[in-house]
Amino acid sequence: MGDEIRRNMALFPIGIVMKLTDLTARQIRYYEQHELIVPARTAGNQRLFSFNDVERLLEIKSLIEKGVNIAGIKQVMNPVSKESEEATVITEQTESKRRELSDMQLHRLLKQQLLEKRPGRASMIQGQLSRFYSNKP
DNA sequence: TTTCTGACA
DNA sequence: TGTCAGTA
Secondary structure, three states, rough: OOOHHHHOOOOOOHHHHHHHHHOOHHHHHHHHOOOOOOOOOOOOOOEEOOOOOOOHHHHHHHHHHOOOOOHHHHOOOOOOOOOOOOHHHHHHHHHHHHHHHHHHHHHHHHHHHHHHHOOOOOHHHHHHHHHOOOOOO
């Protein structure tokens, strides 16, 4: 299951995630305060988000747009808390389906970002994306 | 330059 | 949520 480690590998700083999700840093940090996401931290205390974090953020975003509040989102989404292996087992099948779908959405989104942004320089997420797509266990 | 925490309109 | 301050 090396796919899981890549999916949960902390790769991008908040700036990249802002562009990927169209959320403000304020919102992203706010959601973290409410434990909707738990990004990793660098030695310098900088947040580092994984693909899973980005997916969660996109999910949170759509729910917010549907008028759901933090409390409601906490119920809809499986709690982050301690590495809950139990919750993952119960939803095994639906989870894999959900991931396939969000993967397609995420890849479409990333490709879109790569193409339309800054016609001049190569966006810095390219390097980080390559880190994700390469070195497969 | 980017990100971080805390605080206030 | 937006935004400003003062840092790392």
